[in-house]
Amino acid sequence: MSEAQRYFQEVDLGDEYEEEMTPTTELVRTFLGLNPARGGPGDGRFDSDEGARSIGLRAAIVPGSMSFSIISRLVHDWMGPEGTVHSIDVSYRRPVQQNDHLKLLALVTDAEETPEGPRVKLDLYMENDRGERPLQGTAVVELPQRA
Amino acid sequence: MPDAHGTAGTERVRPIPQRYYLDLHSHSTDASDDAGGTVEGYLKWIVARRKKGFQIHGIVLTEHRQFDPDVDYSDIARRYDVVVLRGAEVETDVGHVLVYGIDERFTKQFDLSNVALPYADIFQAAYDMGGFAVGAHAGRPRIGLAEHVDTRGVSLAPVRAIEQLNGGSNDDENGRALELAEAHGLHRVGGSDAHFVSAIGRCLTAFAHPITSVEALVEALHSGDYYPVTVEQTLEAEAE
Amino acid sequence: MTSDVETQDAQFDYDKSVVGVNVDLGEFRLSPEQVMKYCEAMGESNPLFATGEIAPPGILSSVSFPGSGLDAKVKFGNATFMAGSRMEFFAPIKANETLHVRTKVKEVYGKTGRSGTMVFVVRRTEFVGDSGDVVAAIEQSQVHREVEAS
Numbered sequence: 395m396s397e398a399q400r401y402f403q404e405v406d407l408g409d410e411y412e413e414e415m416t417p418t419t420e421l422v423r424t425f426l427g428l429n430p431a432r433g434g435p436g437d438g439r440f441d442s443d444e445g446a447r448s449i450g451l452r453a454a455i456v457p458g459s460m461s462f463s464i465i466s467r468l469v470h471d472w473m474g475p476e477g478t479v480h481s482i483d484v485s486y487r488r489p490v491q492q493n494d495h496l497k498l499l500a501l502v503t504d505a506e507e508t509p510e511g512p513r514v515k516l517d518l519y520m521e522n523d524r525g526e527r528p529l530q531g532t533a534v535v536e537l538p539q540r541a
Numbered sequence: 542m543p544d545a546h547g548t549a550g551t552e553r554v555r556p557i558p559q560r561y562y563l564d565l566h567s568h569s570t571d572a573s574d575d576a577g578g579t580v581e582g583y584l585k586w587i588v589a590r591r592k593k594g595f596q597i598h599g600i601v602l603t604e605h606r607q608f609d610p611d612v613d614y615s616d617i618a619r620r621y622d623v624v625v626l627r628g629a630e631v632e633t634d635v636g637h638v639l640v641y642g643i644d645e646r647f648t649k650q651f652d653l654s655n656v657a658l659p660y661a662d663i664f665q666a667a668y669d670m671g672g673f674a675v676g677a678h679a680g681r682p683r684i685g686l687a688e689h690v691d692t693r694g695v696s697l698a699p700v701r702a703i704e705q706l707n708g709g710s711n712d713d714e715n716g717r718a719l720e721l722a723e724a725h726g727l728h729r730v731g732g733s734d735a736h737f738v739s740a741i742g743r744c745l746t747a748f749a750h751p752i753t754s755v756e757a758l759v760e761a762l763h764s765g766d767y768y769p770v771t772v773e774q775t776l777e778a779e780a781e
Numbered sequence: 782m783t784s785d786v787e788t789q790d791a792q793f794d795y796d797k798s799v800v801g802v803n804v805d806l807g808e809f810r811l812s813p814e815q816v817m818k819y820c821e822a823m824g825e826s827n828p829l830f831a832t833g834e835i836a837p838p839g840i841l842s843s844v845s846f847p848g849s850g851l852d853a854k855v856k857f858g859n860a861t862f863m864a865g866s867r868m869e870f871f872a873p874i875k876a877n878e879t880l881h882v883r884t885k886v887k888e889v890y891g892k893t894g895r896s897g898t899m900v901f902v903v904r905r906t907e908f909v910g911d912s913g914d915v916v917a918a919i920e921q922s923q924v925h926r927e928v929e930a931s
Contacts, residue, residue: 428819450931462868463823466837474827475828475829476829481867484867
């Protein structure tokens with residue numbers, strides 16, 4: 395859920411922001427339905443646990459592109475309507491399983507005035523209930539200055 | 542339930558004050574393709590953590606499969622008052638190995654980009670050439686020593702130390718490494734395996750004396766007088 | 782044409798000639814309705830995207846383009862997975878703006894991990910606005926691995 399506007403002056407190293415979400419099977423189907431023409435790997439990894447097990451996975455998984463969308467939503471929620479995302483960079487360390495309860499974490503790791511404007515760097519994590527972090531990454535965001 | 546910090550296997554001892562804490566395993570955007578943390582980002586984070594009472598004296602950058610002798614972080618290290626040393630994480634036939642004290646002879650003998658270096662040669666050459674090698678994240682499947690010992694019976698004759706506490710391993714994996722160390726009398730180190738800023742210093746190695754050079758680090762590793770800790774334990778030590 | 786590279790478990794070869802070669806994939810346009818549908822699906826509630834005129838940057842990870850660029854034809858493993866995504870945004874992504882798309886294989890390399898030896902193919906895709914400026918760029922890394930049915 396998007397918060398009120400966050401301003402550069404209010405940000406400190408170590409600040410944490412957290413959301414939770416569960417990428418249900420239904421949500422995955424909705425995401426894939428946004429662009430049916432995109433296609434997929436065709437091995438059923440997103441469709442069923444059986445399809446996923448056919449390629450050595452424990453259960454049906456979330457498309458990587460959807461995981462990216464989930465973590466980018468975290469950034470958008472954190473920054474507010476006047477923020478600007480300059481980059482988001484993620485590594486998919488393990489598959490994200492459908493219906494896993496996920497914690498989404500953003501940590502401020504740097505905040506500095508640059509010639510291009512005030513920039514905040516975030517570390518991003520997605521963590522499941524097994525203590526695994528299937529997705530880790532960073533973002534660079536520009537926040538407005540409070541007048 | 543394992544936690545993401547992988548704290549299993551740390552000694553529940555009262556940390557001795559005046560220990561010197563180094564993170565022996567980290568990767569940066571300067572040279573590791575899967576890293577998101579910059580060196581300066583790591584140092585800023587450490588400064589911020591120190592303000593909260595945690596003790597992190599320095600880090601060792603152990604980039605994947607390479608070592609550039611010309612890279613020098615002494616200026617930035619001085620600016621942030623954090624020791625920055627350099628080693629490498631190489632890939633062998635028994636998993637990943639951290640090497641400290643790499644010189645030209647070592648890089649001439651071994652192509653560090655090879656993902657199947659002969660482990661016994663790596664460990665022995667490191668010692669022979671004035672350095673030290675440590676089995677990285679020893680409890681992890683495939684890329685940690687424990688599995689190769691258990692399933693293939695590889696000899697640990699050339700191995701003196703393993704990374705038992707790794708910030709990227711889960712509790713089970715760190716526990717498996719502890720079992721290996723105890724069964725074979727191996728020394729144990731700790732390292733964050735940080736690829737991102739907020740992970741740096743999560744796990745550390747507690748040394749008896751200050752270490753400000755790679756030579757001093759190698760000497761300390763040979764001594765065996767060190768143990769792995771979590772960063773939270775350095776807070777407890779401060780409070781002693 | 783092909784290049785053989787050794788890894789811990791096996792050799793892998795691929796078509797080295799495609800590396801660095803840009804291919805034009807044509808153009809596409811997002812409608813406000815597509816943007817709002819994406820926002821609803823992903824729970825995007827930032828007021829910036831409320832009218833559908835400005836798209837959340839993450840939407841680019843869900844769109845498809847005509848064609849897919851040159852194939853590195855990696856001969857390794859029996860499954861591929863997404864390994865990483867890096868997106869850079871140089872200007873807002875606006876609905877109804879025509880974006881021209883070009884893509885190339887940036888690099889191919891091997892390494893070992895928990896699950897064994899892997900081969901990575903990194904592809905860079907750029908979205909160019911009518912002005913000729915790059916609006917956004919995506920670098921996606923796909924990993925080729927050997928997997929066994931469980």
